[in-house]
Amino acid sequence: xxxxxxxxxxxxxxxxxxxxxxxxxxxxxxxxxxxxxxxxxxxxxxxxxxxxxxxxxxxxxxxxxxxxxxxxxxxxxxxxxxxxxxxxxxxxxxxxxxxxxxxxxxxxxxxxxxxxxxxxxxxxxxxxxxxxxxxxxxxxxxxxxxxxxxxxxxxxxxxxxxxxxxxxxxxxxxxxxxxxxxxxxxxxxxxxxxxxxxxxxxxxxxxxxxxxxxxxxxxxxxxxxxxxxxxxxxxxxxxxxxxxxxxxxxxxxxxxxxxxxxxxxxxxxxxxxxxxxxxxxxxxxxxxxxxxxxxxxxxxxxxxxxxxxxxxxxxxxxxxxxxxxxxxxxxxxxxxxx
Ligand SMILES: [Mn+2]
Numbered sequence: 001x002x003x004x005x006x007x008x009x010x011x012x013x014x015x016x017x018x019x020x021x022x023x024x025x026x027x028x029x030x031x032x033x034x035x036x037x038x039x040x041x042x043x044x045x046x047x048x049x050x051x052x053x054x055x056x057x058x059x060x061x062x063x064x065x066x067x068x069x070x071x072x073x074x075x076x077x078x079x080x081x082x083x084x085x086x087x088x089x090x091x092x093x094x095x096x097x098x099x100x101x102x103x104x105x106x107x108x109x110x111x112x113x114x115x116x117x118x119x120x121x122x123x124x125x126x127x128x129x130x131x132x133x134x135x136x137x138x139x140x141x142x143x144x145x146x147x148x149x150x151x152x153x154x155x156x157x158x159x160x161x162x163x164x165x166x167x168x169x170x171x172x173x174x175x176x177x178x179x180x181x182x183x184x185x186x187x188x189x190x191x192x193x194x195x196x197x198x199x200x201x202x203x204x205x206x207x208x209x210x211x212x213x214x215x216x217x218x219x220x221x222x223x224x225x226x227x228x229x230x231x232x233x234x235x236x237x238x239x240x241x242x243x244x245x246x247x248x249x250x251x252x253x254x255x256x257x258x259x260x261x262x263x264x265x266x267x268x269x270x271x272x273x274x275x276x277x278x279x280x281x282x283x284x285x286x287x288x289x290x291x292x293x294x295x296x297x298x299x300x301x302x303x304x305x306x307x308x309x310x311x312x313x314x315x316x317x318x319x320x321x322x323x324x325x326x327x328x329x330x331x332x333x334x335x336x337x338x
Contacts, residue, residue, distance in 0.1 A: 002166055002167065002168040002201075003072055003073050003144070003166070003167045003168075004072075004073055004164070004165070004166050004167075004198065004201075005070075005071065005072055005144070005146060005164070005165040005166075005167070006071045006164060006198075007148075007150060007162045007163050007164060007194065008068055008069045008070075008071055008150070009068070009150055009151065009152060009159055010066045010067070010068045010148075010149055010150050010151050011027070011066070011067040011068065011155075012064050012065075012066055012067075012151065012155060013027060013053075013064065013065040013066075013067060014062075014064055015053050015056045015057055015062060015063050015064060015065055015082075016057075016061070016062035016063075017057075018057060020053065021050055021053040021054055021057065022050075024049045024050070024052075024053040024065050024067075025046045025047075025049045025050045025053070026046075027049070027067065028045050028046055028048075028049035028067060028078065028080065029042050029043070029045060029046035029049070031045075031067065031069065031078060032045040032046070032078050032134070035069055035076040035078070036076060036136065037076075037078070037134075037136055038136060038137075038138070040137070041134070041136045041137055044115050044134060044137075045078050045080075045134045047107070047111070047115060048080055048112050048115050048116055048132050048134060049065065049067075049080055051107060051108065051109065051111060051112045052065060052080055052082040052109075052112060052130055052132060053065050053082070055082065055094060055108075055109055055130070056082050056083075056084050059084070059086060059088075059089055059090075059094065059128070060084035060085065060086030060089075060127070060128070061086070062084065063082060063083055063084030063085070063086070063127075064082075064083045064084075065080060065081070065082055065083075066079075066080070066081040066082075066083060066149070066313060067079070067080055068081075068148070068150070070133065070135075070141070072141045072144070075135070075136075075139060075141040076135075076136075077117075077133055077134060077135040077136075077141055077143075078133070078134045079131070079132075079133050079134075079309060080116075080131075080132045080133075080134075081129060081130070081131050081132075081309060081310070081313045082128070082129070082130040083127070083128075083129050083313055083317050084127045084128055085126060085127035085317070086127055086128065087125055087127070089123035089127070089128035091109075091121055091123060094108060094109040094110075095108065095109050095110040095113065096108060096110060109121075109130065112130075112132055115132075115134070116132035116133055116134050117133055117134060117135050117140055117143060118131065118132065118133035118143050118307065119131065119132050119133075120306055120307040120309075120310050121306075121310070122300070122302070122303050122306045122310045122311075122314060124300060124301060124303075126300075126314075126317070126318060127317065129310050129313045129314050129317070131307055131309050131310050131313070133309070144167065144335050145307065145308050145331070145332035145334065145335040146165055146167075146308055146309075146329075146330070146331045146332070146335060147307060147308030147309030147310065147311060147312040147313075147329075147330045148163065148309070148312055148327065148328065148329050148330070149309075149312040149313050149315070149316035149326070149327070149328045150163065150326075150327045150328075150329075151290075151316070151320070151325065151326050151327075152182065152325045153182045153290075153323065153324055153325050156182070156183060158182075158183050158184045158186070158187040159182075159186075159187055159190075159325050160178060160179035160180070160181060160182040160183065160185075160186025160187050160189070160190055160222070160324075160325045161176070161177065161178050161179070161190060161288045161290065161325040161326065161327040162176075162177050162179075162187075162190040162191060162193075162194045162327075163175055163176045163177070163194070163286075163327055163329050164194050164197050164198055164201065165329070165331065166198075166201035166202065167335070167336065168202060170230070170231035170232050170336060170337070171202065171228070171229060171230050171231060171336065172227075172228065172229045172231075172331065172333070172335075172336045173201040173202050173226070173227070173228045173229075174226070174227045174228075174229075174284065174286060174329065174331060175193075175194060175197045175201070175224070175225070175226050176224075176225050176244050176246075176286045176287070176288060176327055176329055177189075177190040177193045177194060177212075177222050177223065177224050177244075177264075178190070178222050178223040178242070178243065178244060178288040178289060178290075178325070178327070179193075179219070179220060179221070179222035180220040180221055180222050180223075180263065181220065182324060182325050185219070185220050186220060186222065186325070188219050188220075189216055189219035189220045189221055189222045189265060190222055192215045192216050192219050192265070193212040193215055193216045193222065193224060193264065193265070195215065196208075196211045196212050196214070196215035196216075197211075197212060197226070199211075202228070205226050205228055205237050205238075205239040205271075205273050206239065206271060206273060208226055208239075209224065209226060209239050209241065209264070209271045210271075212224055212264055212265075213264050213265060213268075215265075216264055216265025217265050218265075219265050220265070220266075221263040221264055221265030221266035222242065222263065222264060222265065223240075223241060223242025223243045223244045223259075223263070223264070223288070223289070224240065224241050224242065224244065224264040225238070225239070225240035225241075225244035225246055225257075225259060225286055226238070226239050226240070227246060227257070227284055227286065229279070229284070229333055229336055231280075231333075231336040231337050234277065234278060234279065234280045235275055235276070235277050235279070236248070236275065236276045236277075236279050236284070236333070237273050237274070237275050237276075238257040238258070238273065238274050238275070238276065239271050239272065239273045239274070240257065240258070240259030240260070240271075241259060241260055241261070241262045241263070241264050241268045241271055242259065242261065242262060242263060242264065242268075243259070243288075243289040244259060244286060244287070244288060244289075245285075245286065245287045245288075245289070245291070245293050246259075246284070246285065246286045246287075247284075247285045248276060248279055248282045248283070248284055248285075249282060249283040249285060249297050249304060250279075250281055250282035250283055250304070251278070251279070251282060254296075254297070255276060257274065257276070258272075258274050260272060279333055280333060280334070280337070281332075281333065281334050282333050283297075283304065283308065283311070283330060283331065283332055283333070284330075284331045284333055285311075285315075285328070285329070285330050285331075286327075286328075286329045286331075287315070287326075287327060287328045287329065288324070288325065288326055288327040289321075289324065290320060290321055290323075290324035290325050290326025290327070291315065291316065291319050291320060291321065291326050291327075291328055292319040292320075292321055294319070295315055295318070295319045297311070300314065308330035308331060308332050309330070311330045312328040312329070312330045315328050315330075316328050
């Protein structure tokens with residue numbers, strides 16, 4: 001059965017004062033309840049939000065909690081990512097129960113790792129990123145090694161970037177769209193394309209691109225990239241128009257995937273499918289131009305082996321331009337093989 005991951009924006013909660021811990025807890029609890037979490041599951045999410053936020057204040061004095069709904073078809077999860085830029089994150093200490101307490105309510109990251117179905121950490125000289133994903137206890141979704149950092153400029157409710165991932169039997173189809181500019185008109189363009197894509201994400205890439213072009217006509221248009229991976233033949237097809245970056249990481253050296261210039265929904269001369277063989281176990285990273293393209297995962301020891309949601313958060317933290325919407329989609333192609 002195919003699983004569709006629909007776009008959901010990353011909500012950023014700033015943490016630089018103890019009062020914001022309570023705010024983070026309330027936001028997360030409410031979000032969980034709104035997405036069908038039972039009271040005990042929503043309470044669990046709230047505790048994790050409290051702990052991650054308290055830990056940021058204790059260890060870094062300031063940072064952010066990134067909150068996103070994981071919309072996997074009918075099932076929902078909640079993703080929390082604590083992001084800071086402080087040096088000297090001490091994971092072993094943070095995992096000890098009671099470390100973050102200061103004699104109050106804290107129970108430490110050790111408890112977070114037990115309360116969340118997915119827990120992962122990357123820490124280096126640039127700071128720390130701590131991931132927790134929570135699913136309802138009774139119907140836990142299979143966690144997918146797919147991560148996204150998806151932000152609108154200035155946290156505007158409208159976002160000109162969007163994305164979609166469909167996962168089927170031994171195959172995957174991923175889309176990133178950057179509607180021209182930002183704001184509501186850009187969002188309209190991007191959503192028109194994503195809607196057309198979602199009708200049948202496994203059509204041939206040239207055909208999909210044609211259908212997105214048609215669906216986005218009459219809007220501002222935008223940049224589009226589509227990647228399709230076939231697990232059986234271990235081959236990735238890529239087609240792109242405009243400025244969506246895409247890189248395969250995990251081979252001898254990173255491979256950049258080629259796009260042609262133009263505007264989907266406006267004008268482009270040609271779309272061309274490029275195929276890339278022997279990519280099993282690689283990371284596929286697709287990103288809008290709100291992210292600088294000069295990043296290199298190799299400068300982060302061990303990061304390529306962390307959960308893709310951690311990788312997306314680190315790249316966003318360090319390479320976001322801050323003047324456009326930004327999307328970083330990271331897919332471990334191994335997830336296709338179950
Ligand atoms: Mn852009």
